[in-house]
Amino acid sequence: MDWCPACGNFGISAAIYKAYAELNLNPNKTVIVSGIGCSGKTPHFVKINGVHTLHGRSIAFATGIKVANPQLKVIVHGGDGDLLGIGAGHFVALGRRNLGVTVIMHDNGVYGLTKGQASPTLKKGLKTKSLAEPNMFNAVNPIALALAAGYTFVARGYSMLSEHLKDLIKAAITHRGSAFLDVLQPCVTYNDIHTAEYYRKRVYNLSSQPGWDPVVREQKEEEVEKKALQAWQRSLEWGDKIPIGIFYHNPNAPTLEDTLNERLPSYKEKPLPQQAISGEDGAPIVDQTAFKKLFGDFIVRVKRV
Numbered sequence: 499m500d501w502c503p504a505c506g507n508f509g510i511s512a513a514i515y516k517a518y519a520e521l522n523l524n525p526n527k528t529v530i531v532s533g534i535g536c537s538g539k540t541p542h543f544v545k546i547n548g549v550h551t552l553h554g555r556s557i558a559f560a561t562g563i564k565v566a567n568p569q570l571k572v573i574v575h576g577g578d579g580d581l582l583g584i585g586a587g588h589f590v591a592l593g594r595r596n597l598g599v600t601v602i603m604h605d606n607g608v609y610g611l612t613k614g615q616a617s618p619t620l621k622k623g624l625k626t627k628s629l630a631e632p633n634m635f636n637a638v639n640p641i642a643l644a645l646a647a648g649y650t651f652v653a654r655g656y657s658m659l660s661e662h663l664k665d666l667i668k669a670a671i672t673h674r675g676s677a678f679l680d681v682l683q684p685c686v687t688y689n690d691i692h693t694a695e696y697y698r699k700r701v702y703n704l705s706s707q708p709g710w711d712p713v714v715r716e717q718k719e720e721e722v723e724k725k726a727l728q729a730w731q732r733s734l735e736w737g738d739k740i741p742i743g744i745f746y747h748n749p750n751a752p753t754l755e756d757t758l759n760e761r762l763p764s765y766k767e768k769p770l771p772q773q774a775i776s777g778e779d780g781a782p783i784v785d786q787t788a789f790k791k792l793f794g795d796f797i798v799r800v801k802r803v
């Protein structure tokens with residue numbers, strides 16, 4: 499085991515074991531994708547197909563897997579450095595696509611594996627015990643970034659509240675579009691500010707707030723805007739009180755899979771990896787019509803003069 503005793507990753511693992519078991523996920527139809535970091539070790543500890551990829555590229559791998567085979571459940575486990583530092587472009591692209599991939603971010607405020615440098619979620623001016631000087635950069639607000647990028651499920655959990663986290667993981671995985679779950683996680687070795695004690699005093703559950711309703715029921719623009727705006731307002735709260743729970747959930751927005759299926763009706767039922775690529779004589783089969791329907795947007799027509 500590569501994690502320090504009392505690492506928040508143990509609480510996250512406990513929650514994912516329960517969530518995956520309760521959802522009765524078929525391990526052969528599920529893929530966990532991770533980047534590099536302490537969090538990147540997660541697929542090694544779960545008996546499900548896993549790919550431990552490159553730092554910052556977990557979402558790019560996951561996108562390729564899901565587009566190629568929409569019948570798979572695809573779940574990313576990444577660090578806050580991995581997803582919001584080097585991988586921030588992919589993070590935004592997944593939200594724009596509304597593709598059915600779940601992103602679970604292990605948010606410890608530091609680059610744990612490389613010995614505690616400030617991650618993109620550590621606030622400016624904070625000095626963890628691993629930093630020689632206070633952090634020079636402003637932090638990014640992961641919930642607000644996910645909302646702005648277009649994720650249709652946006653939530654936050656806490657690694658020590660494993661039962662609540664399990665329910666959020668289940669909700670994220672059963673959501674049809676791009677789902678983002680920010681998981682607050684103490685790093686006992688390098689982050690002496692965001693400790694279990696720190697979070698215990700501050701976290702509160704959004705669902706315990708009278709009238710809190712994050713779900714978009716109709717696809718009307720005003721409702722989408724209203725729910726996104728209230729989620730964004732709550733996401734600014736980070737002080738004596740830190741909200742956890744579901745910030746925003748739009749279950750019926752069209753997904754990229756829906757769009758691809760409109761263009762090519764066999765897309766969901768007979769995904770590309772299940773189709774023959776060559777005939778009995780070994781000659782390649784290229785279905786020009788299907789190819790053009792799926793990838794026509796990438797064909798650039800140049801007008802010759």
Ligand SMILES: Cc1ncc(C[n+]2csc(CCOP(=O)(O)OP(=O)(O)O)c2C)c(N)n1
Binds near residue numbers: 538553604
């Ligand atoms: C392209 C590339 N750049 C940098 C690194 C070095 N590196 C490995 S892990 C890591 C940061 C890990 O932090 P985070 O993603 O927050 O994960 P944690 O360890 O905190 O779970 C870095 C910078 C690398 N492996 N590859």
Ligand SMILES: [Mg+2]
Binds near residue numbers: 535577604607609610
């Ligand atoms: Mg980290």
